[in-house]
Amino acid sequence: MEDIFSITLRPAVRSDIGKTGQKGIRDLFNTVQRHERRAGRAPLAPPAYADWARRMDRQIPAGPHEALVALRGNAVVGFCLARHDAKTRVTKLDKLFVHPDVQGQGIGRLLMSQVTITAQSRGQIAMTLRAESGENRASGFYQQLGYSVESRKPGRPTIDTLRRQI
Numbered sequence: 001m002e003d004i005f006s007i008t009l010r011p012a013v014r015s016d017i018g019k020t021g022q023k024g025i026r027d028l029f030n031t032v033q034r035h036e037r038r039a040g041r042a043p044l045a046p047p048a049y050a051d052w053a054r055r056m057d058r059q060i061p062a063g064p065h066e067a068l069v070a071l072r073g074n075a076v077v078g079f080c081l082a083r084h085d086a087k088t089r090v091t092k093l094d095k096l097f098v099h100p101d102v103q104g105q106g107i108g109r110l111l112m113s114q115v116t117i118t119a120q121s122r123g124q125i126a127m128t129l130r131a132e133s134g135e136n137r138a139s140g141f142y143q144q145l146g147y148s149v150e151s152r153k154p155g156r157p158t159i160d161t162l163r164r165q166i
């Protein structure tokens with residue numbers, strides 16, 4: 001689909017979830033979660049693997065779902081999951097995570113650009129998502145990508161709702 005250096009993006013399939021120790025999405029999620037905990041950030045929402053697998057099965061070109069993996073060799077190093085709502089014409093990003101060893105190398109941006117390209121090609125008007133607010137938190141990443149904070153829900157953690165017209 002798209003290639004930067006040794007990273008390949010392609011639609012995720014059910015078998016990418018993998019078993020423990022298989023370098024699939026499950027292992028990637030556990031690694032990211034450990035890293036987030038060590039960095040003192042809020043834990044990511046628990047994975048709903050059965051739901052993710054259903055969405056991967058249903059990601060037909062005209063359907064609302066899009067799931068992508070970023071691969072280095074045969075290891076999954078990035079994952080994102082989005083829903084292109086044709087009624088509202090707004091795409092909601094549900095999940096995005098990148099392996100800590102390769103964070104800061106443009107993989108998150110690459111996954112986001114691919115989802116945005118799909119959204120634009122389907123006539124969507126905006127992208128939206130929720131992310132932890134604050135310094136060194138995911139909200140800053142999305143703001144770097146041109147998203148604006150629409151609302152902020154204070155708490156532990158404080159959560160931003162972000163949006164970008166496309």
Ligand SMILES: CC(C)(COP(=O)(O)OP(=O)(O)OC[C@H]1O[C@@H](n2cnc3c(N)ncnc32)[C@H](O)[C@@H]1OP(=O)(O)O)[C@@H](O)C(=O)NCCC(=O)NCCS
Nearest residue numbers: 097098103104105106107108109131136137138140141144
């Ligand atoms: C957030 C995350 C997906 C970013 O992916 P990434 O591959 O590390 O990001 P990129 O390298 O593509 O960064 C793109 C730009 O955003 C910047 N950026 C990355 N994280 C940032 C942050 N927390 N705050 C501000 N800017 C950030 C980068 O410096 C880069 O800017 P540049 O292009 O000017 O150099 C990744 O850090 C991650 O998986 N975090 C843990 C899980 C998580 O929080 N997911 C989001 C849930 S909503």
